[in-house]
Amino acid sequence: MAGAEFGWGSGGKLSAVLSALAERSAGPLRLIGIGSGLGRPLLAAHPVETWYDLPESAGTTLDTVRQLVRSQRVTAALVVLDGPLAKALESAGVPTVFVDSLPFLWTDGDLPDLPLDVSVYCAQRCVELPSQCRDVLDSVRSLRWVDAIVATPSGRPRRPGSVPTTRNPAQWRGRTQAAGPPATPYRTALINVGGLRAPRLADWSHYPRLVVPAAIQALAAEGVTEVHIAGNLPPELCARLADASPGAPRTTAGPLPHSAFLDRLAGTDVLLTSPGLTTLLEADHLRVPTVCLPPQNLSQVFNGRFHSRAVGAAVRTSWPEDVFTEDQALALRAQGEDHALQLIYGSIAKTATGPGAGAARRRLRDAIRDALRTAAAHQSWGGLTSQVGTGGAAQVADAVLSLAAGARPAG
Template structure:
């Protein structure tokens, strides 16, 4: 094994028997791995010849896939010039026959160049402009774009160049029967007593200090929940180290406040049991909450896609359920205008604004404004009748559709599929 590739298992490569499929999720948040988990669950429900899985990159999201059998995990080099040779070696040694890649355009391109039929899952098609075209693997064997409540014309222009474009519904885990029953039995307008706070996307490339966002948002959210009357809250997400625990001030937090990351299934279980979710507006989390009919308030956006997600969520549910940054911190329209030059330009502005607010002299005033914003959104949320509106708008069969796309690319080389 060359030095460009690090394996996390000493198991030998399979030379016969099961068909090997590579899995890749973007190193941005947990959403990509949540989608991979949903696709693997959909594959498990199908009567197909045995598949064997190896994972590439996805270091952040590997814990979310713990319930699935992934034989080997490989780190990939950060140097773009070394990526393609590293991928070729993994493909050769593991006899990779196909791949499912979520949002990692560079990995998808490297797999395609190595001759691997690749299903690319794009859960953020509404985000792209001409500045992003080169980063998108539009020549993927199948390009699965997740449906959205709104698609700007420039996005459609980009996706029109995809070799094999398929629009799929939301790629999310299907709720278990018991979870669905709890959601269906949830009473609209009842007082919230148990809350879940979820923060994702805090390990994104180029983010800088991942503690800036939670330092601003977590205390404000806890104070608002306490003022509203919530008695129990759990803080989950990919926060650095024990940061969440250090942000809990017993004098302002609900009396029973706990912290700690949750695996994907554990997160869904906790989500189904809570009265209200406060979350940084990652799309997968919003769709999963909608599938379970969980009242949801969007915390301030961490990145460009979350600006769109929060707006889509409020639009679909017909209520202002998102908490924007004070305009002195971030003017969202300015960030949206920068996306014409590519997502990276907008992210630079957003990350810089959050960092400046976290380190600035007005941090207390920002926290006070956020606390009031969360409390107002909680009060407005009690008037929402259908918490599944966003999820219903885009459907819930995306994981099955991606699974079928993968089996479709395997079928020409193996009639058993």
């Protein structure tokens, strides 16, 4: 099994599918992990026997994979979003289930990286599929659409609606802003900035240095008293962000294993997250009020739009126009995802290190406050998962078990 080295979405999906495999398998499974260094902390609760690192040189990856699958007598593989590795495993004789959680993203420029001939290509259902993406998916030999891959904390029921359970909404509605009380009923918040790593991203601290202080200031202004910042943040940056100034919420920071993140998510009043799709789906399934922070990458532009449209409320924030516009990034997408990422990464870095950083944070703070107030007044969550389902983990697990049952060990 393996997940793409791009944020923590792949790790979250692997975690959900591994839980489904454990529930659905007739006997114990040997789990061998390849690569996925970024996502391994999220998978600590799963019984992975061994992790193997891959060589940095793509030219030697196939030889390494062939040797590995022979020595471990691998019968099937599960790969999330790492197309080249899925191709290498199939070439090494291992029937592979490839999970594509971003089928709405691809254009012809991405075709070389997609494993079109993989044994089972599981495309996660999405709110909207642009025409150019349909053309790409028509090239897949064994395409299977699956529901959204969503994990939930054990024993936690979904909330009945959007009103936080820790506050009396009647008391909140009686408040008047002129008297100086907070504008929202939220008291606890979870800020999530995901994995923060991606290929060719030289300095992954630029995004949190701009966005997290703006989010904390917005939460403080709205009366939130307790915040946890989750994500794969550098320790020194964690310390600075958690060092709350007078008047700021009590703030803690640090990465959480997947199950711990889900528990924290289920118990918080409001989530502020960079719009990674896995997190949005998990929060939506639990009906946690959610505000989308500005996008870190191209897929998050789509995710934030899909989420706001599905829940029917303007609960996402965009970058100020002098940083970059989403339409600029989407126009570059026709040449392949990498061209759009160059604009996004470069613009964020330039703003974070330039003289306009303070002004950008203030504009983000105000936009986040607006989105928080919209979320607080909103009465219906769960619109995203209602459109794409929540049974994907079990469906992918069944595909893996079917391949494993009919396959002989490689080599």
